[in-house]
Amino acid sequence: MPRTFDIAVFHGDGIGPEITGPTLEILGSLSERSDDYRLDLTDLPAGAGTYRETGTALPGESLERAGAADAILLSAMGLPDVRYPDGTEVSPQIDLRFEYELFAGVRPVTIRPGQPTPLALKGGQPVDFVLIRESTEGLFHTRAKGDRRENEAYETLKITRATSEKLFRFAFDLAKQRKAAGKGPGRVTCVDKANVFRAFAFFRNIFDEEAARHPDLAADHAYVDATALWMVEKPWTFDVMVTENMFGDILSDLGAGLMGGLGLAPSADIGDAHAVFQPCHGSAPDIAGKGVANPFAMILSAAMMLDWLGHKHDNAGLIADGKRLSDAVDKVVAEGRVRTRDLGGSARTAEAAEAVAAALEAG
Numbered sequence: 219m220p221r222t223f224d225i226a227v228f229h230g231d232g233i234g235p236e237i238t239g240p241t242l243e244i245l246g247s248l249s250e251r252s253d254d255y256r257l258d259l260t261d262l263p264a265g266a267g268t269y270r271e272t273g274t275a276l277p278g279e280s281l282e283r284a285g286a287a288d289a290i291l292l293s294a295m296g297l298p299d300v301r302y303p304d305g306t307e308v309s310p311q312i313d314l315r316f317e318y319e320l321f322a323g324v325r326p327v328t329i330r331p332g333q334p335t336p337l338a339l340k341g342g343q344p345v346d347f348v349l350i351r352e353s354t355e356g357l358f359h360t361r362a363k364g365d366r367r368e369n370e371a372y373e374t375l376k377i378t379r380a381t382s383e384k385l386f387r388f389a390f391d392l393a394k395q396r397k398a399a400g401k402g403p404g405r406v407t408c409v410d411k412a413n414v415f416r417a418f419a420f421f422r423n424i425f426d427e428e429a430a431r432h433p434d435l436a437a438d439h440a441y442v443d444a445t446a447l448w449m450v451e452k453p454w455t456f457d458v459m460v461t462e463n464m465f466g467d468i469l470s471d472l473g474a475g476l477m478g479g480l481g482l483a484p485s486a487d488i489g490d491a492h493a494v495f496q497p498c499h500g501s502a503p504d505i506a507g508k509g510v511a512n513p514f515a516m517i518l519s520a521a522m523m524l525d526w527l528g529h530k531h532d533n534a535g536l537i538a539d540g541k542r543l544s545d546a547v548d549k550v551v552a553e554g555r556v557r558t559r560d561l562g563g564s565a566r567t568a569e570a571a572e573a574v575a576a577a578l579e580a581g
Contacts (some may be wrong), residue, residue, distance in 0.1 A: 254535025351466020
């Protein structure tokens with residue numbers, strides 16, 4: 219008897235609904251054909267549009283139902299002209315991170331064959347690494363609560379042992395998983411600024427403590443400024459990187475740039491009991507309603523969700539379909555016949571999603 223998994227779905231703002239619809243169709247098709255699982259997809263309201271209509275960006279009922287779900291699939295959220303009274307953008311996706319203590323922000327950086335990239339990979343080096351960003355502390359700790367005075371403003375960076383230990387344990391477990399799958403050498407790099415800030419020296423010390431528990435894996439350190447340089451000069455040397463919240467926020471967009479843009483950048487925010495999966499890109503209101511948005515990052519985020527659910531619940535069907543879905547996107551990108559505008563083509567959203575569905579069918 220297939221097990222049913224409850225998936226909370228937030229369609230988002232701007233292009234969000236346009237990329238969510240075809241993604242759900244693909245997930246529904248996979249679910250119907252599986253002997254191992256079923257997906258019960260539940261739409262929930264949240265976002266800038268919801269805030270504009272109701273005065274609440276993340277209704278209590280949506281929060282409660284998402285918390286009871288097995289996973290959360292969240293599309294692009296927020297609109298630049300919809301803001302809270304203090305001037306900050308409406309961003310329920312960040313609220314979810316703090317509400318459910320989603321401490322590990324997972325940002326894969328993969329340059330697929332045929333994928334447009336600004337890099338000149340003269341030796342054909344494979345670029346496939348994962349950036350893990352702590353997502354509940356760091357410089358985001360005082361988000362919307364910073365101390366602002368007439369001529370000064372302050373934000374507080376927070377690093378705790380409890381969260382850092384969980385973060386580093388997650389990073390080393392992922393490196394071990396990637397090594398077993400042949401995707402990486404089994405190395406974790408701690409990215410910090412320990413030469414300047416005591417908080418980051420503390421962060422690094424906790425990393426070293428966790429590294430000592432994994433003699434089968436390699437561990438090293440890198441300052442964040444040097445890391446930014448090396449991500450451009452030699453990104454193929456990284457396997458798993460782990461860093462503080464603000465550093466991760468910046469470096470993950472650099473990673474997306476290496477991949478040719480945010481249209482191919484999926485992400486996950488994972489905690490002990492909950493996980494949210496969403497594309498890295500924004501709601502792009504300038505192209506909303508035109509049917510030209512790139513759905514690949516949303517589809518890849520859904521593939522990450524299937525893989526996470528499969529490993530969490532020991533469900534081989536979910537793991538296999540997560541890989542099949544990711545491979546289907548890889549195939550479409552490699553063939554190069556169907557490319558959306560951001561990738562240098564003219565394909566519409568529906569065409570791109572249909573190409574992925576066809577690649578799935580073809581196996």
